Amino acid sequence: MLSTMQDVPLLISRILTHGSTIHGSSQVTTWTGEGDPHRRSYAEIGARAAQLAHALRDDLGIRADDRVGTLMWNNAEHVEAYFAIPSMGAVLHTLNLRLPAEQLAWIVNHAADRVVIANGSLLPLLAPLLPHLRTVEHVVVCGPGDRSLLADASARVHEYEDLIAAKPVAYDWPELDERRAAAMCYTSGTTGDPKGVVYSHRSVYLHSMQVNMAQSMGLTDQDTSLVVVPQFHVNAWGLPHATFMTGVNLLMPDRFLQPAPLAEMIERERPTHAAAVPTIWQGLLAELTVRPRDVGALTQVTIGGSACPRSLMEAFDKLGMRVCHAWGMTETSPLGTIARPPAHVTDAEEEFGYRLTQGRFPAGVEARLTGPGGERLPWDGASAGELEVRGPWIAGAYYNGPDVQPLRPADKFSEDGWLKTGDVGTISPDGYLTLTDRAKDVIKSGGEWISSVDLENALMSHPDVAEAAVVAVPDDRWGERPLATVVLKEGASADFETLRAFLAEEGNIAKWQLPERWTVIAAVPKTSVGKFDKKKLRGLHKSGALEVTTLAPQVRRGAESPAAD
Amino acid sequence: MLSTMQDVPLLISRILTHGSTIHGSSQVTTWTGEGDPHRRSYAEIGARAAQLAHALRDDLGIRADDRVGTLMWNNAEHVEAYFAIPSMGAVLHTLNLRLPAEQLAWIVNHAADRVVIANGSLLPLLAPLLPHLRTVEHVVVCGPGDRSLLADASARVHEYEDLIAAKPVAYDWPELDERRAAAMCYTSGTTGDPKGVVYSHRSVYLHSMQVNMAQSMGLTDQDTSLVVVPQFHVNAWGLPHATFMTGVNLLMPDRFLQPAPLAEMIERERPTHAAAVPTIWQGLLAELTVRPRDVGALTQVTIGGSACPRSLMEAFDKLGMRVCHAWGMTETSPLGTIARPPAHVTDAEEEFGYRLTQGRFPAGVEARLTGPGGERLPWDGASAGELEVRGPWIAGAYYNGPDVQPLRPADKFSEDGWLKTGDVGTISPDGYLTLTDRAKDVIKSGGEWISSVDLENALMSHPDVAEAAVVAVPDDRWGERPLATVVLKEGASADFETLRAFLAEEGNIAKWQLPERWTVIAAVPKTSVGKFDKKKLRGLHKSGALEVTTLAPQVRRGAESPAAD
Numbered sequence A, B: 001m002l003s004t005m006q007d008v009p010l011l012i013s014r015i016l017t018h019g020s021t022i023h024g025s026s027q028v029t030t031w032t033g034e035g036d037p038h039r040r041s042y043a044e045i046g047a048r049a050a051q052l053a054h055a056l057r058d059d060l061g062i063r064a065d066d067r068v069g070t071l072m073w074n075n076a077e078h079v080e081a082y083f084a085i086p087s088m089g090a091v092l093h094t095l096n097l098r099l100p101a102e103q104l105a106w107i108v109n110h111a112a113d114r115v116v117i118a119n120g121s122l123l124p125l126l127a128p129l130l131p132h133l134r135t136v137e138h139v140v141v142c143g144p145g146d147r148s149l150l151a152d153a154s155a156r157v158h159e160y161e162d163l164i165a166a167k168p169v170a171y172d173w174p175e176l177d178e179r180r181a182a183a184m185c186y187t188s189g190t191t192g193d194p195k196g197v198v199y200s201h202r203s204v205y206l207h208s209m210q211v212n213m214a215q216s217m218g219l220t221d222q223d224t225s226l227v228v229v230p231q232f233h234v235n236a237w238g239l240p241h242a243t244f245m246t247g248v249n250l251l252m253p254d255r256f257l258q259p260a261p262l263a264e265m266i267e268r269e270r271p272t273h274a275a276a277v278p279t280i281w282q283g284l285l286a287e288l289t290v291r292p293r294d295v296g297a298l299t300q301v302t303i304g305g306s307a308c309p310r311s312l313m314e315a316f317d318k319l320g321m322r323v324c325h326a327w328g329m330t331e332t333s334p335l336g337t338i339a340r341p342p343a344h345v346t347d348a349e350e351e352f353g354y355r356l357t358q359g360r361f362p363a364g365v366e367a368r369l370t371g372p373g374g375e376r377l378p379w380d381g382a383s384a385g386e387l388e389v390r391g392p393w394i395a396g397a398y399y400n401g402p403d404v405q406p407l408r409p410a411d412k413f414s415e416d417g418w419l420k421t422g423d424v425g426t427i428s429p430d431g432y433l434t435l436t437d438r439a440k441d442v443i444k445s446g447g448e449w450i451s452s453v454d455l456e457n458a459l460m461s462h463p464d465v466a467e468a469a470v471v472a473v474p475d476d477r478w479g480e481r482p483l484a485t486v487v488l489k490e491g492a493s494a495d496f497e498t499l500r501a502f503l504a505e506e507g508n509i510a511k512w513q514l515p516e517r518w519t520v521i522a523a524v525p526k527t528s529v530g531k532f533d534k535k536k537l538r539g540l541h542k543s544g545a546l547e548v549t550t551l552a553p554q555v556r557r558g559a560e561s562p563a564a565d
Helices: A010-020 A042-059 A076-086 A100-112 A120-132 A160-165 A202-212 A241-244 A261-268 A278-290 A310-318 A348-356 A452-460 A498-506 A535-541 B012-021 B042-059 B076-087 B101-111 B119-131 B160-165 B202-213 B239-246 B259-271 B278-288 B308-316 B350-356 B452-460 B495-507 B534-542
Strands: A029-032 A036-040 A067-071 A092-093 A115-119 A138-142 A157-158 A180-186 A195-200 A224-225 A250-251 A271-276 A298-303 A322-328 A335-338 A366-370 A385-390 A417-426 A432-438 A442-444 A447-450 A463-476 A481-490 A517-520 B025-030 B037-043 B066-072 B093-096 B116-117 B139-142 B156-159 B181-187 B195-200 B222-226 B249-252 B275-276 B300-303 B321-325 B368-371 B385-390 B419-427 B431-438 B444-445 B448-450 B464-475 B479-488 B517-520
Touching: A010 A042, A010 A076, A010 A241, A010 B368, A029 A042, A029 A076, A036 A042, A036 A241, A042 A076, A042 A160, A067 A076, A067 A100, A067 A120, A076 A092, A076 A115, A076 A180, A076 A241, A076 A250, A100 A120, A100 A160, A100 A180, A100 A195, A115 A120, A120 A138, A138 A160, A157 A160, A180 A202, A195 A202, A202 A241, A202 A335, A202 B202, A224 A241, A224 A261, A241 A250, A261 A278, A271 A278, A278 A298, A278 A310, A310 A322, A310 A348, A322 A348, A366 A417, A366 B012, A432 A452, A442 A463, A442 A481, A447 A452, A447 B308, A452 A463, A452 A481, A452 A498, A452 B139, A463 A535, A481 A498, A498 A517, A498 B195, B012 B042, B012 B076, B012 B202, B012 B239, B012 B452, B025 B076, B025 B385, B037 B042, B042 B076, B042 B160, B066 B076, B066 B101, B076 B093, B076 B116, B076 B181, B076 B239, B101 B119, B101 B181, B101 B195, B116 B119, B139 B160, B156 B160, B181 B202, B195 B202, B202 B239, B222 B239, B222 B259, B239 B249, B275 B278, B278 B300, B278 B308, B308 B321, B308 B350, B321 B350, B431 B452, B444 B464, B444 B479, B448 B452, B452 B464, B452 B479, B452 B495, B464 B534, B479 B495, B495 B517
Parallel strands: A029 A250, A067 A092, A067 A115, A092 A180, A115 A138, A138 A157, A224 A250, A224 A271, A271 A298, A298 A322, A481 A517, B025 B249, B066 B093, B066 B116, B093 B181, B116 B139, B139 B156, B222 B249, B222 B275, B275 B300, B300 B321, B479 B517
Antiparallel strands: A029 A036, A180 A195, A322 A335, A366 A385, A385 A417, A417 A432, A442 A447, A463 A481, B025 B037, B181 B195, B368 B385, B385 B419, B419 B431, B444 B448, B464 B479
16 A cells, blocks of 8 residues: 655755755855865855756766766865765765875776866876876866866866856756665775775765764754865765755865864864764874863764774863764765663763774664674674674665676675675674674684684783784684784794783683784784785785794694684 | 665664664653553563564454554553554554544544554443444454443454464564555544545654754653653654654653643653643643642653744743744644754844744755745745645645545645645745644735734734634625624723724734724634634624624725735
């Protein structure tokens, strides 16, 4: 039996129209690094987004489904592009300016972007790339920067402001199927080619509602949000869309992401909320320690991207900025969990424990844990498995071209359509997620999992150890066993037996999880974003470049599985 | 171009599963009128909803799309029915126990309910009705009440607890099309037969997300909501569904809706939020004045259904219970506006002005005003027109049977599918709605509208006037003109010329709006819910039963329209 309700699609154009009328006086403030920041009302953003859509359609020939790339910082023009491009039926493709040039070129070519809108300050990055971008016909430049860098470009070059200046300030946004593509973002996986996630109007709309729920970020037009997390990074965690639903004022740092200007923004513009990865906050904390500022307005800080250290959370608490942990990934739009403690908690230490988890799943995100053998694990706070999630703002495939069936690699999506996150962790009975490892780094030993991260943390708490990385290596009997690679502090002399005993006694590591294989290295190899490069370590081991000492096993030889001991 | 996102339908079963797992320890507390209230956790509600679904399917033969009626107060069992029935694919039909018996029978027969779940306390209402309910095969009774009243029933009678007792506590909820019918509710219009609105899983899900947005009710699991607005009245404003998304505790008054038990509930159970119509709050205020209670926990009160008088809002403010006005109707799920003042307001009086409006449209509700000639009117806070709304939780038709095209009467739905609300008002440039009249009561004079409510309020402020109702009567020249019907206070003697002059001078009524036709009546006829019965007044006039005095017109005879003067 059908309902009698109206069939109104959930479209990004509706978010724009709502924000630019009902909340027309809310503001997007962009930091300029000198003098007053630049301010633009939501009503103006709405008018200029319409102008941009006219220009893209009439002057640059953009049609439905065409991809338009943005190589931009967080600023008002990027917000305009966020709304104009999907609302007109085209697809916004945000480009991660931190990627290696060749990966960036690969991504633009794979998405077949016809236009790239770029900030002038990023032309030194774009100009040498352009000859390799096979599909880009137009470059639209906005904001300060040396245009002469594009003198030799074969693509046509336009000034953003000139392009939109004479265009009508209203656009008859098309009624689209809400499942149509709205925006895309590539993950920069360390293995294989980058994978494109294509968000729909529906997924963006629903994700925005979720972000605005009181139990989530829950901002209103009384708030100003400092969006440090880049707009090229999973839609800036959905904030530009969510804020246009409720009139939250946006404070955009543009390219001024250093601790000093961030501290100045917070003091001068008094945001009530901010969102960024832990590294940014570490820098800000150091800055505030050296040069204290009035940060009194900023009471809510959302941290995601990687786990927030306890010390950082405590330091921020002392400054009155309450940290709220969140977890997500490109494939989850990204909001997958948010760490608001449950109502029944009154004990401060217990509350802190909840805040250090990745958080609780909101309505709309279903979760399950899968063990090494594919079995479902209970939500008991102890059983560790790979996290799989399902929901209307979660990817079920990767982009494979506009008219081609999307890719569903079996290591990324289950047969029944759930996303395999590649994250390993536990879920408590009340739905709080604690991540312990990446699935690819976990050691699968005799049908059980050993957490590389647990071993590393235990090792690094030994006074003689500077750094330690643990990777899986093949083992005839158990499938895989851990290899401990250790960087000793200068002058330190701990031997492997001592370290292994320390793991068992001080680190609380079960006997069957203790590594037999050990090696000393000069430094742990790192990825471009500073994470341990375990792929490289495994490669070094495979090639025989590491000199491995093998201790007598602590695992009982007759056991069916190492855990039996 | 399609997105790569998962295609997960928005289903009520997902809200239930989320609430009963992630928020399993949240509670539904039902007042019993004696001793301790009854408490049931969300986890228990989830288990019992599964049991109820099994019973409905296996014992009572309920299949997809079958309608199951509920004749119940607000209590835990009604919440179970709210989730079990739609989740299994059937349609929940809440029955308004305040309707006249014959209307109730008409509605049950029109919906063809196969089962009615009834509270024992409502059997005195149900028993005499049953012989007239042609489609009801089963009655399921729960809670205290005299079962012997059903001794002669031809329908089979079941005890709720017996029925569900032995059933499995999990149910494999079907994956449904989110546009399928989930619940239905009939409007009790004063003209014609009641009209059925059929909510979809999608509309309920989206409405719930909206209710949970911080700018809307914005509750979390830190809150307890006292839901006085009946579950048979537009899904209790969507609260039972919304709360299961966020773990808000529910406090349900069952049949104890009198001021004294409500005051006791508030003092003992300390809800942080409450929702009800103004009449309830007037009663509670009187009770609290006579017998003060500790109501300190209750800080947010949502008022809808009809406009909240300023005096009531001020009195509640003084008690620390901040009133938030909302507007909606059965056709809007119901949340259509909510009166949170905009961020820029600092002046207390200005803020109060915003709080007295019906409120601002949330994202998801689009609005427009249509003038007497069908023209679109501006959002200028002055132009009054009929409010039309569009959105995914707004009705686009009325129920006409399970396999029949729904009804789209032209006076209720525009050609392009918007709902004509029948409410007349203005919208400010920042999107705040102020309702002034019902469209059917407004006087259409020479292509302009005259507000009957404005004239009535002005008349009733005259010291000699006890009551006054103004209705439209036919006029050869202007189409319609106002007829003022006045009830004079005992011993009062004001004549019509005096009253008309008072309207112009003290009431600020424009000359062309001043009535020529006047009559004195003994009392204004009222509807069953105490509103002025203007239909009856118009009938009395038409039949010649009123003795009308016609004053010389103040409108210039040569004018094109009365407003020209």
